[in-house]
Amino acid sequence: MLHVQRVLFSARKFWLLLAILLGLMVFLAASPAQVEQASAQAPICVNFQGLPLWSSYVVGDTFTLNGIDFHIEGFEWPPWFMGGSTYIGNGGYAGSWGNEMWLNNASLMVDSPMPVSKITLDYGWYGGNTNLMYNGFLYNGGNFVGIPGVTATGAYNVPGQLAVTGPIFDFFIGGQELAIDNLCVYP
Numbered sequence: 273m274l275h276v277q278r279v280l281f282s283a284r285k286f287w288l289l290l291a292i293l294l295g296l297m298v299f300l301a302a303s304p305a306q307v308e309q310a311s312a313q314a315p316i317c318v319n320f321q322g323l324p325l326w327s328s329y330v331v332g333d334t335f336t337l338n339g340i341d342f343h344i345e346g347f348e349w350p351p352w353f354m355g356g357s358t359y360i361g362n363g364g365y366a367g368s369w370g371n372e373m374w375l376n377n378a379s380l381m382v383d384s385p386m387p388v389s390k391i392t393l394d395y396g397w398y399g400g401n402t403n404l405m406y407n408g409f410l411y412n413g414g415n416f417v418g419i420p421g422v423t424a425t426g427a428y429n430v431p432g433q434l435a436v437t438g439p440i441f442d443f444f445i446g447g448q449e450l451a452i453d454n455l456c457v458y459p
C-alpha cells in the first residue's frame with residue numbers, strides 16, 4: 273500500500289513538474305516575441321526610388337516620399353547660402369544602391385507627420401563642409417564622426433552610416449558634395 277502511494281505521489285509529482293516545465297517553455301518562447309512587439313516600431317524608410325533619376329531640386333522645393341515631407345533648405349558655409357541644388361543620381365556614392373540624393377551646397381530637411389525617436393541614413397562625404405542640424409543644434413564641419421549625440425561611421429571619401437537618437441523635433445542634413453540614401457525615420 274505504501275509502495276502504491278509512493279508511486280502515485282511520484283506520478284503526481286512527475287505531472288506537476290511536467291506542467292511547470294511546459295509552462296516555463298511557453299513563457300520563454302512567448303517573452304522575446306512580446307518584447308520585440310513592444311519595441312519594434314517599424315521605421316519609415318526612403319530609398320529615393322520615388323523620385324525620377326536625374327531630377328533636380330533647389331532651395332524651396334518640397335516633395336513627399338512614403339508619407340514624409342522633405343524640404344530643400346539653405347546651407348551654411350557660413351554665411352547662409354540659398355543658391356544650392358540637389359539631384360537624384362545612382363552612382364552609389366552613399367554606399368548603397370539605386371537612386372540617391374546628391375546635395376550640392378544645399379540641405380535636406382525632414383518634416384515628419386509623427387513624433388520621431390531616431391533618424392538613420394547612409395551617406396558619402398566627398399568634399400567641402402557639411403551641416404547637420406537637430407533639435408536646434410547646428411553642426412557645421414566636415415566629418416560626421418564624433419558629433420555629440422550622433423553615431424556615425426565613414427570618413428572623407430568613405431561612405432558610412434549616421435544615426436541621431438531623439439526625441440527629434442527638427443532635422444536637416446546638408447553638404448557641398450554629400451550623397452545620402454536610405455533615410456529612415458523611427459516613430
Ligand SMILES: [Ca+2]
Pocket residue numbers: 319320321368369370371372453454
Ligand atoms: Ca537608394
